[in-house]
Amino acid sequence: MLYLRQVWTVAGKDLRSELRTKESLNAAISFAIVILVLFSFAVDPSADQIKEISGGLLWLVFAFAGALILNRSFARELGNDCLDALVSSPIPGSALFLGKALGNFVLLTIVELVSLPIFGVLYNTQWARQLWMLMTILLLTTWGVTVIGTMFSALTVNLRLRELMLPTLIYPMMIPALMSAMRLTTLLIAGEPIPAGDEIWIRLLIGFDIIFTALAVGLVEVVLVG
Amino acid sequence: MSAVAVEGIWKYYGDYPALRNIEFSVREGQCLALLGRNGAGKTTLLRIMAGLLRPQRGEIRILDKDSRHPQTRASIGVIGHGIGVYDELSALENLLLFGRLYGLNDPHAAAMEWLRRTSLDNVAGSLVREFSRGMRQRLAVARAFLHNPSLLLLDEPFTSLDDRAIALLQSLMQSALERGATVIMSTHQLREAMQLATYVALLVRGKLIFHGERPAEMLQDPTWLYRTYGES
Numbered sequence: 001m002l003y004l005r006q007v008w009t010v011a012g013k014d015l016r017s018e019l020r021t022k023e024s025l026n027a028a029i030s031f032a033i034v035i036l037v038l039f040s041f042a043v044d045p046s047a048d049q050i051k052e053i054s055g056g057l058l059w060l061v062f063a064f065a066g067a068l069i070l071n072r073s074f075a076r077e078l079g080n081d082c083l084d085a086l087v088s089s090p091i092p093g094s095a096l097f098l099g100k101a102l103g104n105f106v107l108l109t110i111v112e113l114v115s116l117p118i119f120g121v122l123y124n125t126q127w128a129r130q131l132w133m134l135m136t137i138l139l140l141t142t143w144g145v146t147v148i149g150t151m152f153s154a155l156t157v158n159l160r161l162r163e164l165m166l167p168t169l170i171y172p173m174m175i176p177a178l179m180s181a182m183r184l185t186t187l188l189i190a191g192e193p194i195p196a197g198d199e200i201w202i203r204l205l206i207g208f209d210i211i212f213t214a215l216a217v218g219l220v221e222v223v224l225v226g
Numbered sequence: 227m228s229a230v231a232v233e234g235i236w237k238y239y240g241d242y243p244a245l246r247n248i249e250f251s252v253r254e255g256q257c258l259a260l261l262g263r264n265g266a267g268k269t270t271l272l273r274i275m276a277g278l279l280r281p282q283r284g285e286i287r288i289l290d291k292d293s294r295h296p297q298t299r300a301s302i303g304v305i306g307h308g309i310g311v312y313d314e315l316s317a318l319e320n321l322l323l324f325g326r327l328y329g330l331n332d333p334h335a336a337a338m339e340w341l342r343r344t345s346l347d348n349v350a351g352s353l354v355r356e357f358s359r360g361m362r363q364r365l366a367v368a369r370a371f372l373h374n375p376s377l378l379l380l381d382e383p384f385t386s387l388d389d390r391a392i393a394l395l396q397s398l399m400q401s402a403l404e405r406g407a408t409v410i411m412s413t414h415q416l417r418e419a420m421q422l423a424t425y426v427a428l429l430v431r432g433k434l435i436f437h438g439e440r441p442a443e444m445l446q447d448p449t450w451l452y453r454t455y456g457e458s
Contacts, residue, residue, distance in 0.1 A: 002329055009326045017314045080362075081308020085369065088276045089327045090300035225294065226279050 006091045010099025015106060017076065024072040025107055028065040032115045035061050040122040050123050055186030058119060059178050063145065065115075066108045067167045070149030073100050074157035083157070083224075093221035101143075101150040101216075108142050129191035137188065140205045141181035144212060148173050151216040154223050173212075180205045227290065229254040229377055229408035230275060235284035237270055243432055244270045245281070250427060250437045252410060254376075257403055259423035259440070260412040261451060266429040268412035269307070272381050275410065276304045288377060300328060303375030305383050309366035313355035317346050317365050320354060321372055328373040340368035344394065360391055367395055371402070378402060380411040384418045392418055416448030428455055 018025055039057060043050055077083035086096055120127045127134070152169050156162040180201040187194055194202070228251040237245040245267045252258050260268045273279040275286055277293040291298045304310075311320040318337055325333025341347040344364040354362060363386060370378065378399070384392050399409055399422055413419045420440065428436040428451055436455045443450040 006327060009323060013312070013315070013323050016319070017312060020314050079308075079313060081306050081310055082312055084273075084276075084278055084306050084308065085304070085310030085324070086327070087278055088299060088302065088304045089324065090296040090329065091327045092296060221294075225277065 011102035014103030032065040055182040073153040094217040097220040130188040144177040231287040257409040262429035303370040318350040
């Protein structure tokens, strides 16, 4: 119980700080909207082509916008040496990690929920026909992206080129989750249910989330204590 | 029982040995001043004690437990070079955060008590980014003392404090010592440190040159130890 309270305390602190300054949230939402608007000039919104690329487009936007949020996750602890205060407190490293991952998950989900209706308007798409399944895929993938991003945010926090290093390191790791999400999102935005043959992609997403969460929780103490 | 037992600590930064076979112990209730010139290894040693760094060799036992044990960390209060509080949160929110992380029964009461003791109760709801440097330092002191730690690790605690804040910190340290807490502080401000420290340790380029009761000569001449054992 204390563990869960500590996780929530860290997540609550991160969300409160971010919602007060809106440093990375504004940047990520603006970035997502700009990419969606610019890309809408390149394709004909009425074409079938959009149905085929919708999943890929959305997840590239979410992944790049997510990097803006994930970059700040541990970097915001550097001011006033707050990371030292957290690491020297009795909170387990895994609770600190899960709290930060939960905060990032909420922020990235907000970016996605703002972007989806804008995508629907710009690309003339009824994206919500498989709403619940789409939300499930969205949340499963967002957790996977967040876990990897938060772990590498901790790893790169003391690097001078962390803004460059983080995306370079996380995108290759995210490939299995993004592949699954792109494939499934394309189907769901087209209004089609997921065929039985494609359920393997959902299992892959769930497995990805479990494996990387377990790895991150197990290794984060080594990362945090130099 | 030893509050802190430092056993053969070696720490390298690359090939450079920042700490070389450091070995000493501090009994419960003692106040130890960790002295040395810049780069002597004081901060590195304090960071290892606080569980923020791992040594390459050796071990530190705090209250007979590993320094990374959650129970150990719950009994340590740390003031490092940074103040360790969040600019975008209020003074009260900062102390509530750490009160919850330390598992205090009533974090709000503890936070308000320490805001009062550090004369910050009238700005409890103000954001830390609006605070003066002295107020931020006092909040850092409140954060470190919030959970009544039995071991205080203070790295240059008097730096950038005015005379009033130094007196406040000294009185808080004195109260902590009176209730049986152990204090280990690194400092260059020898006069302030000698008012509390009963034991001293001198580090010179990563080596422990002296460790023991504060020599009587240091009361008259705080630099006596440097001139006798270290670099003048």
